[in-house]
Amino acid sequence: MTVAKSQPSGKVTAALMLIWIVMYFAVRFYLEARPDLASWARLGLSFLPTPVFAFFLWHFIQGIRTADELERRIQLEALAIAFPLGMLLLTTLGLVQRAVELNFQDWSYNHVWPYFAFFYFIGMLIARRRYT
Amino acid sequence: MKNRLKVLRAERNWSQEQLAERLGVSRQTVNAIETGKYDPSLPLAFTIARVTGLTIEQIFDPEENGH
Numbered sequence: 178m179t180v181a182k183s184q185p186s187g188k189v190t191a192a193l194m195l196i197w198i199v200m201y202f203a204v205r206f207y208l209e210a211r212p213d214l215a216s217w218a219r220l221g222l223s224f225l226p227t228p229v230f231a232f233f234l235w236h237f238i239q240g241i242r243t244a245d246e247l248e249r250r251i252q253l254e255a256l257a258i259a260f261p262l263g264m265l266l267l268t269t270l271g272l273v274q275r276a277v278e279l280n281f282q283d284w285s286y287n288h289v290w291p292y293f294a295f296f297y298f299i300g301m302l303i304a305r306r307r308y309t
Numbered sequence: 310m311k312n313r314l315k316v317l318r319a320e321r322n323w324s325q326e327q328l329a330e331r332l333g334v335s336r337q338t339v340n341a342i343e344t345g346k347y348d349p350s351l352p353l354a355f356t357i358a359r360v361t362g363l364t365i366e367q368i369f370d371p372e373e374n375g376h
Binding site for chain 1: 333334335337338340341346347349350353
Protein backbone atom coordinates (compact mmCIF):
# COMPACT_ATOMS: atom_id res chain seq x y z
CA MET A 178 0.00 0.00 0.00
CA THR A 179 1.03 3.61 -0.33
CA VAL A 180 2.75 4.57 2.87
CA ALA A 181 4.80 7.68 3.47
CA LYS A 182 8.36 6.75 4.33
CA SER A 183 11.10 8.92 5.73
CA GLN A 184 12.63 10.49 2.64
CA PRO A 185 16.32 11.35 2.36
CA SER A 186 16.81 15.09 2.21
CA GLY A 187 17.05 16.56 -1.27
CA LYS A 188 19.43 19.14 0.17
CA VAL A 189 21.88 16.42 1.16
CA THR A 190 21.67 14.93 -2.34
CA ALA A 191 22.29 18.35 -3.88
CA ALA A 192 25.18 19.00 -1.45
CA LEU A 193 26.80 15.69 -2.40
CA MET A 194 26.47 16.56 -6.08
CA LEU A 195 28.04 19.96 -5.41
CA ILE A 196 30.93 18.38 -3.47
CA TRP A 197 31.52 15.98 -6.37
CA ILE A 198 31.53 18.83 -8.92
CA VAL A 199 33.99 20.84 -6.80
CA MET A 200 36.23 17.79 -6.37
CA TYR A 201 36.02 16.99 -10.08
CA PHE A 202 37.15 20.46 -11.15
CA ALA A 203 39.80 20.65 -8.42
CA VAL A 204 41.32 17.36 -9.60
CA ARG A 205 40.96 18.36 -13.24
CA PHE A 206 42.71 21.69 -12.83
CA TYR A 207 45.39 20.16 -10.61
CA LEU A 208 46.11 17.47 -13.21
CA GLU A 209 46.32 20.14 -15.91
CA ALA A 210 48.63 22.26 -13.74
CA ARG A 211 50.93 19.40 -12.71
CA PRO A 212 51.85 17.35 -15.78
CA ASP A 213 55.10 16.44 -14.00
CA LEU A 214 53.36 14.14 -11.51
CA ALA A 215 54.05 10.42 -11.75
CA SER A 216 51.51 8.37 -13.72
CA TRP A 217 50.41 6.37 -10.69
CA ALA A 218 49.74 9.61 -8.78
CA ARG A 219 47.81 11.10 -11.72
CA LEU A 220 45.76 7.94 -12.04
CA GLY A 221 45.06 7.89 -8.31
CA LEU A 222 43.93 11.50 -8.40
CA SER A 223 41.62 10.74 -11.34
CA PHE A 224 39.63 8.35 -9.17
CA LEU A 225 39.51 10.65 -6.14
CA PRO A 226 36.00 12.07 -6.86
CA THR A 227 34.55 8.60 -7.56
CA PRO A 228 33.65 7.61 -3.94
CA VAL A 229 31.83 10.94 -3.48
CA PHE A 230 29.86 10.31 -6.66
CA ALA A 231 29.08 6.76 -5.50
CA PHE A 232 27.72 8.15 -2.22
CA PHE A 233 25.70 10.76 -4.14
CA LEU A 234 24.29 8.01 -6.39
CA TRP A 235 23.33 5.86 -3.39
CA HIS A 236 21.60 8.85 -1.77
CA PHE A 237 19.83 9.75 -5.01
CA ILE A 238 18.53 6.19 -5.47
CA GLN A 239 17.34 6.09 -1.84
CA GLY A 240 15.45 9.30 -2.56
CA ILE A 241 13.73 7.78 -5.59
CA ARG A 242 12.89 4.56 -3.75
CA THR A 243 11.18 6.43 -0.95
CA ALA A 244 9.48 9.00 -3.20
CA ASP A 245 5.78 8.69 -3.91
CA GLU A 246 4.57 7.01 -7.10
CA LEU A 247 4.12 10.19 -9.16
CA GLU A 248 7.66 11.37 -8.37
CA ARG A 249 8.99 7.93 -9.38
CA ARG A 250 7.04 8.18 -12.65
CA ILE A 251 8.51 11.63 -13.31
CA GLN A 252 12.04 10.37 -12.61
CA LEU A 253 11.48 7.37 -14.89
CA GLU A 254 10.24 9.54 -17.76
CA ALA A 255 13.11 12.00 -17.24
CA LEU A 256 15.63 9.17 -17.53
CA ALA A 257 13.70 7.66 -20.45
CA ILE A 258 14.30 10.97 -22.26
CA ALA A 259 17.86 11.58 -21.03
CA PHE A 260 19.34 8.14 -21.67
CA PRO A 261 18.49 7.89 -25.40
CA LEU A 262 19.55 11.52 -25.88
CA GLY A 263 22.90 10.66 -24.29
CA MET A 264 23.23 7.67 -26.62
CA LEU A 265 22.30 9.85 -29.58
CA LEU A 266 24.97 12.38 -28.64
CA LEU A 267 27.70 9.76 -28.32
CA THR A 268 26.78 7.85 -31.48
CA THR A 269 26.46 11.08 -33.48
CA LEU A 270 29.82 12.30 -32.19
CA GLY A 271 31.27 8.91 -33.14
CA LEU A 272 29.97 9.26 -36.69
CA VAL A 273 31.05 12.90 -36.98
CA GLN A 274 34.49 11.91 -35.73
CA ARG A 275 34.70 9.42 -38.60
CA ALA A 276 33.45 12.01 -41.07
CA VAL A 277 35.67 14.92 -40.09
CA GLU A 278 38.54 15.66 -37.75
CA LEU A 279 37.07 16.74 -34.41
CA ASN A 280 39.11 18.98 -32.17
CA PHE A 281 39.88 16.89 -29.08
CA GLN A 282 39.95 20.05 -26.95
CA ASP A 283 36.34 20.73 -27.90
CA TRP A 284 34.88 17.23 -27.75
CA SER A 285 36.88 15.27 -25.20
CA TYR A 286 35.25 13.39 -22.30
CA ASN A 287 35.87 16.57 -20.29
CA HIS A 288 33.30 18.42 -22.35
CA VAL A 289 30.70 15.77 -23.19
CA TRP A 290 29.58 14.71 -19.70
CA PRO A 291 27.74 17.98 -18.83
CA TYR A 292 25.35 17.23 -21.70
CA PHE A 293 24.11 14.17 -19.79
CA ALA A 294 23.14 16.35 -16.84
CA PHE A 295 21.54 18.80 -19.28
CA PHE A 296 19.50 15.99 -20.90
CA TYR A 297 18.33 14.80 -17.49
CA PHE A 298 17.09 18.28 -16.60
CA ILE A 299 15.36 18.55 -19.98
CA GLY A 300 13.67 15.22 -19.22
CA MET A 301 12.66 16.42 -15.76
CA LEU A 302 11.23 19.60 -17.23
CA ILE A 303 9.12 17.71 -19.79
CA ALA A 304 7.91 15.10 -17.28
CA ARG A 305 7.05 17.69 -14.62
CA ARG A 306 5.16 19.83 -17.10
CA ARG A 307 3.11 16.81 -18.06
CA TYR A 308 1.99 15.95 -14.53
CA THR A 309 1.83 19.30 -12.77
CA MET B 310 -9.72 8.08 -16.40
CA LYS B 311 -12.11 10.56 -14.80
CA ASN B 312 -12.49 10.77 -11.05
CA ARG B 313 -14.50 12.59 -8.37
CA LEU B 314 -11.63 13.17 -6.00
CA LYS B 315 -11.82 16.97 -6.05
CA VAL B 316 -15.55 16.92 -5.21
CA LEU B 317 -15.09 14.30 -2.51
CA ARG B 318 -12.25 16.29 -0.96
CA ALA B 319 -14.32 19.48 -1.01
CA GLU B 320 -17.26 17.67 0.64
CA ARG B 321 -14.92 16.72 3.48
CA ASN B 322 -13.37 20.21 3.72
CA TRP B 323 -9.90 18.78 3.21
CA SER B 324 -7.13 20.72 1.56
CA GLN B 325 -4.96 18.96 -1.00
CA GLU B 326 -2.21 18.96 1.60
CA GLN B 327 -4.44 17.26 4.18
CA LEU B 328 -5.60 14.62 1.72
CA ALA B 329 -2.03 14.03 0.60
CA GLU B 330 -1.00 13.47 4.19
CA ARG B 331 -3.79 10.93 4.69
CA LEU B 332 -2.79 9.12 1.51
CA GLY B 333 0.94 9.23 2.19
CA VAL B 334 1.72 11.03 -1.07
CA SER B 335 2.75 14.54 -2.07
CA ARG B 336 0.31 17.39 -2.69
CA GLN B 337 1.45 17.39 -6.32
CA THR B 338 0.25 13.80 -6.66
CA VAL B 339 -3.19 14.68 -5.32
CA ASN B 340 -3.36 17.64 -7.69
CA ALA B 341 -2.28 15.51 -10.67
CA ILE B 342 -4.96 12.92 -9.88
CA GLU B 343 -7.67 15.55 -9.42
CA THR B 344 -6.86 17.23 -12.71
CA GLY B 345 -6.78 13.87 -14.50
CA LYS B 346 -3.12 14.21 -15.45
CA TYR B 347 -2.17 11.09 -13.57
CA ASP B 348 -4.01 7.84 -12.92
CA PRO B 349 -3.09 6.37 -9.53
CA SER B 350 -1.79 2.86 -9.04
CA LEU B 351 -4.20 0.22 -7.74
CA PRO B 352 -2.76 0.34 -4.17
CA LEU B 353 -3.17 4.13 -4.11
CA ALA B 354 -6.69 3.87 -5.54
CA PHE B 355 -7.55 1.45 -2.72
CA THR B 356 -6.07 3.88 -0.18
CA ILE B 357 -8.15 6.72 -1.64
CA ALA B 358 -11.24 4.52 -1.39
CA ARG B 359 -10.46 3.62 2.23
CA VAL B 360 -9.75 7.24 3.22
CA THR B 361 -12.97 8.51 1.62
CA GLY B 362 -15.06 5.55 2.80
CA LEU B 363 -16.19 4.70 -0.72
CA THR B 364 -15.48 2.01 -3.29
CA ILE B 365 -13.04 2.53 -6.14
CA GLU B 366 -15.93 2.44 -8.63
CA GLN B 367 -17.62 5.31 -6.78
CA ILE B 368 -14.52 7.47 -7.19
CA PHE B 369 -13.08 6.49 -10.56
CA ASP B 370 -14.86 6.13 -13.87
CA PRO B 371 -12.84 4.06 -16.35
CA GLU B 372 -15.30 4.82 -19.17
CA GLU B 373 -14.46 8.51 -19.26
CA ASN B 374 -11.10 9.93 -20.15
CA GLY B 375 -10.09 12.76 -17.85
CA HIS B 376 -7.19 13.97 -20.02
